[in-house]
Amino acid sequence: MARFLGIDTSCYTTSAAVYDSSGKILGEERIVLSVKQGSRGLSQSNMVFQHTKNLPPILQKLSPLLQDIDGIGVSSFPRRRADSYMPAFLVGKGAAYNLSYALHVPVYEFSHQENHAMAAMAKAPALWGKPFYMIHMSGGTMDVLSASWKGEVMDIRTLMDSKDITAGQFIDRVGVSLGLPFPCGRELEKLALSGHGTYHIPRSSVKGAFSFSGPETKVQRDIRTGTYRKEDIAEGVLEHIGKALDKELRTIPFKEGMPFIAVGGVLANRYLRKRLDGILRSLHLVPYFASPEVSSDNATGNAFGAFMRHKGSR
Structure with a gap:
């Protein structure tokens, strides 16, 4: 059974998920970034710091599912546009490529926006390509x-x-x-x-x-x-x-x-x-x-997208 890891390091959530070729999310972990009471948000540097701290324990929790994964999907930018950039996503992108070099598996880069779309498509895969x-x-x-x-x-x-x-x-x-x-x-x-x-x-x-x-x-x-x-x-x-x-x-x-x-x-x-x-x-x-559980920021869409891109490349 092929497995695919998804990673997303967005503005307010560090997340990872594992999807398998039978069409199931085998595991999903996330940590919401800490924001001080009364504050309306975080600086990019604070986001990067918290993602860097959060991602290792998240991957550790998912480690039993990471044996023999076949690909990794990651949010590398907010939107698929030349002017779309946010430092927070570089934490997830860097982790994805480090894992790909160690495990000899491909990385499939998506936008955060595409990750959200694919979180809904995972329950309706017939929408892929339409x-x-x-x-x-x-x-x-x-x-x-x-x-x-x-x-x-x-x-x-x-x-x-x-x-x-x-x-x-x-x-x-x-x-x-x-x-x-x-x-x-x-x-x-x-x-x-x-x-x-x-x-x-x-x-x-x-x-x-x-x-x-x-x-x-x-x-x-x-x-x-x-x-x-x-x-x-x-x-x-x-x-x-x-x-x-x-x-x-x-x-x-x-x-x-x-x-x-x-x-x-x-x-x-x-x-x-x-x-x-x-x-x-x-x-x-x-x-x-998308179900209420995966409407907010999470990595299930990237995991599903990695599976679909891997399937399409064969």
Whole structure:
């Protein structure tokens, strides 16, 4: 049974996973990077330091599964573009090549964006090589994309992105102001479950792009006044993001019947998943969601991608 290792060293998570040729994730480990309470993020140098510290114990935990691996998939850059660079990914890339030289196996380089897409495709491998649409909603990304293929490599084009801050940044900035630990998505979702539907945020006036800067300014002002319950603010933020998705996705001339992959840490949120699923179906698109467990940053997509690239090269 052939096995493939995936590695991803993203902005806030160190991760590795092992996929085998029977179509199963045999093991997956990750460590979320430490962020000080009240902080909104990390410097690149801090990310590199923490990834360098985290990756050896992660690989040690997976070591029983690393015997006779046939290939390694790794996120080497954020997007597959010449101007797409982030030092954090060099930690994973370096580890992948060190292992490949020692084990005499190939390395398959992917973008972090492709890793997310492949995390969903691992449950629907028939999508490999076929065109699809995709939305990637994470802490730093709010993109609607169209993907075709050049051989075994995805050719991803942007249909819509964020004019200012992303939905993930909106959630995190509000969450930090509400006293939640960063990243704030999971805890903000818990708060929202106790909301009473009484807090509403006006729509952004920006057209043809996502925009959450103005809404965030209003929410921050309302938090400072202490007029609204935290639970109602959290619910209002998620409701506003859902309405923004509904408004903007309906402006894009999608081809009906196409697969639509939905990934990213923001889409681990069950409310937003359900809302987006309804929007896509109403647009006559076919939704494919990564499971909540692998919607956030992880290496399962790279492990699956290494298997598919290895299979295609034989």
